[in-house]
Amino acid sequence: MAIIQSYPTGVPKTGDFLLGTQMPTLVGEEATTRNFSMASVLALGSAPNIVTAKVVVTNAQLLTLGTVPVEILPVVTGYIYEILGITTFATNSGANGASYNWSASGDGVFYGQGFTAVDHRLEVPNAQLPVGGFSVDASAFVGTPIAGRYRIGAALRLSTTLGVDPTAVLSPNATWTINVTYRLIPAS
Numbered sequence: 001m002a003i004i005q006s007y008p009t010g011v012p013k014t015g016d017f018l019l020g021t022q023m024p025t026l027v028g029e030e031a032t033t034r035n036f037s038m039a040s041v042l043a044l045g046s047a048p049n050i051v052t053a054k055v056v057v058t059n060a061q062l063l064t065l066g067t068v069p070v071e072i073l074p075v076v077t078g079y080i081y082e083i084l085g086i087t088t089f090a091t092n093s094g095a096n097g098a099s100y101n102w103s104a105s106g107d108g109v110f111y112g113q114g115f116t117a118v119d120h121r122l123e124v125p126n127a128q129l130p131v132g133g134f135s136v137d138a139s140a141f142v143g144t145p146i147a148g149r150y151r152i153g154a155a156l157r158l159s160t161t162l163g164v165d166p167t168a169v170l171s172p173n174a175t176w177t178i179n180v181t182y183r184l185i186p187a188s
Helices: 037-046 059-063
Strands: 015-020 034-035 052-059 070-074 079-092 099-101 106-109 121-124 139-145 157-158 167-169 174-184
Touching: 015 070, 034 037, 052 070, 070 174, 079 099, 079 121, 121 139, 157 174
Parallel strands: none
Antiparallel strands: 015 034, 052 174, 070 157, 079 139, 079 174, 099 167, 106 121, 106 157
């Protein structure tokens, strides 16, 4: 390895990487050398407890969304999720004329307690749920959460407000990419 002063100086970009040491989290583990993106280092410095997670909901999960909620974020004992915002983007690739009929399902809802008027949740309007047809515009949706109560140690789940699955017309097919920005708040 060359002497550090022999490397040229550069101007970092968020996509660049920084070499560093990741400390062990469990007794008996050893520290490891890792690449850290400049974007993650900047995020840690400006908002150390705010995280964005990306989840892809499959076609099979969309077809049973009302009766089999999808876990978006796992249970973290002793914490609650404060949802800061959610963006969604559907990629529709079903047959011509195919669609999910969401009319009997209600809106999409991200929740941890429930989805009554007093619960912290985020609702996605029925018209912004995946369509599932051929060559359908896959526009993005940006959602703002509703304030309220949240169960301690609950997962963040996705379902429909009426608990009903969409009706499949022909053979809809879509994936739904969800980016959820959240903060974990200690319950004590």
